Amino acid sequence: MEQQTLIVVGAVVIRDGRVLAAQRAGPEALRGRWEFPGGKVDPGETPAQAVVREFREELGADVRPLHQLGADAPFPAPGRDHTRPAVLRLWRVELLSGEPEAREHLSLRWLNAAGLRALDWLPADVPFLDIVEPLLSPGAVTRP
Numbered sequence: 001m002e003q004q005t006l007i008v009v010g011a012v013v014i015r016d017g018r019v020l021a022a023q024r025a026g027p028e029a030l031r032g033r034w035e036f037p038g039g040k041v042d043p044g045e046t047p048a049q050a051v052v053r054e055f056r057e058e059l060g061a062d063v064r065p066l067h068q069l070g071a072d073a074p075f076p077a078p079g080r081d082h083t084r085p086a087v088l089r090l091w092r093v094e095l096l097s098g099e100p101e102a103r104e105h106l107s108l109r110w111l112n113a114a115g116l117r118a119l120d121w122l123p124a125d126v127p128f129l130d131i132v133e134p135l136l137s138p139g140a141v142t143r144p
């Protein structure tokens, strides 16, 4: 039976020229590596709804989704005993209220361009760094 492609959404929140990155606590194979906070889109949920829900659950703060960044990036998502087809979809979001805290992650960091390049990102995230980095330069003219 053909498996439906799983959509994983990641939130890109930028404040004062820095982007928020989150360090995964699990599963063991991914522990310690960095990602954009988010998670799997549930059935019946839009990706924009998922990013708001995941951000609230995992970081305890409210965000407003703005727009997708770049294109979906296919990757094999780790499953229980095999991988399943997935795409990573990044959303630029605006922080509305609350201060993000690591409720389910090992730690959080606000990164400038140099910091962005220094971390051990999940493989699917790496191509997105070229899209995120220009948004961090002090003079960047960007949508919010």
Ligand SMILES: Nc1nc2c([nH]c(=O)n2[C@H]2C[C@H](O)[C@@H](COP(=O)(O)OP(=O)(O)OP(=O)(O)O)O2)c(=O)[nH]1
Pocket (backbone or CB within 6 Å): 008, 009, 010, 030, 034, 035, 036, 037, 038, 039, 040, 041, 054, 075, 077, 078, 088, 122, 123, 124, 125
């Ligand atoms: N959240 C997130 N997951 C990512 C990114 N890049 C990437 O490869 N992934 C992978 C890691 C996981 O295999 C999968 C997302 O799973 P998850 O564990 O974060 O999803 P979830 O919060 O919905 O968790 P669960 O309900 O399955 O426990 O996508 C990213 O930037 N953010």
